[in-house]
Amino acid sequence: MKIRYFQKGFNYSQDGPGNRLVVHTQGCNLHCPWCSNPEGMGFCGGKEEDAETLAKFIISCKRLFVDGGGVTFTGGECTLQAKALKEVFLICKENGIHTAIETNGTFSMPEDLYPLIDLIICDFKHFDENKLKEVTGCVADYKKNITEYLESGKEVWIRTVLINGFNTEGDAAEKFARFFDGKQTENTRFEFLLYHEYGKEKWNKLGLEYKVENGFVSEKIKEDFERVYKEHGLKILRS
Numbered sequence: 001m002k003i004r005y006f007q008k009g010f011n012y013s014q015d016g017p018g019n020r021l022v023v024h025t026q027g028c029n030l031h032c033p034w035c036s037n038p039e040g041m042g043f044c045g046g047k048e049e050d051a052e053t054l055a056k057f058i059i060s061c062k063r064l065f066v067d068g069g070g071v072t073f074t075g076g077e078c079t080l081q082a083k084a085l086k087e088v089f090l091i092c093k094e095n096g097i098h099t100a101i102e103t104n105g106t107f108s109m110p111e112d113l114y115p116l117i118d119l120i121i122c123d124f125k126h127f128d129e130n131k132l133k134e135v136t137g138c139v140a141d142y143k144k145n146i147t148e149y150l151e152s153g154k155e156v157w158i159r160t161v162l163i164n165g166f167n168t169e170g171d172a173a174e175k176f177a178r179f180f181d182g183k184q185t186e187n188t189r190f191e192f193l194l195y196h197e198y199g200k201e202k203w204n205k206l207g208l209e210y211k212v213e214n215g216f217v218s219e220k221i222k223e224d225f226e227r228v229y230k231e232h233g234l235k236i237l238r239s
C-alpha cells in the first residue's frame, strides 16, 4: 500500500520522547489559519512511497533512536492514511521501534491500530465545537475521540496551542480543564504551546492569505493555563 508524505527528518524531543524520525503525511481535513505546514494541507503534492519501503527506511535508522526515541507520524493528518500507517507500524513493532502519532483528534481510531501505537499526541484546540468548526472547518466529534484515546489506557499527550483571539479569553482555561474532569487521565500529560508564526512565510510563498492577526499570547497566560489544569489534577508536560 502507498503512503503519501511531504517531509521526513529527525527531531529531538518535540514530537515524542528521545531522538525521533518525524514523517509528515500529506493532506489534512482541517484548515487551521495558523497551520505551520500549509504545504501539507492539500491532498496532492508530496511523494508517494510503498509503506513497506518506508518501514524499511525507518528500521535502517534504528541506531539513531536514542533516549527512548523512535518514529512519529504527523501531518497533515496522518490518521487519514490509517491503512498504510498500520502497515508501517506493524513492521516497526516487529522490529522493536517506538511508535507515535500526532493527530488533530478528528479520527476514531480502529481497534486494531491501538496495539501498534505507543504514544498518541493529540490536539485539543478548543472546548467549544462551534468555534472550532467556524475557524478550522472541524465537523468531527473530537471530544468523543479524545475520550476514547484516554480510555484506551495508552500514553497520551494532549496539546493546546494558545492563540489570542481564538482560545484564551475569559475563563477559557477553566472550560478547557473541566472537559477532563472525571476522565481517565492517569497516562495523560498536558502541554501548552504559545502561538508562533513559523508558517507565515510559507503561506505567502504558496500565494495563500495568512489571516491570523495578533495571535501571540504571553508566557503568563500559559502559566495560568498550567495552574488551572493542575488544580484539576492534570499533569503538565513541558518539552
Ligand code: SF4
Pocket: 028, 029, 030, 031, 032, 034, 035, 036, 037, 041, 075, 076, 077, 104
Ligand atoms: S490540524 Fe494541524 S496539520 Fe491540519 S490544518 Fe490544522 S494545524 Fe495544519
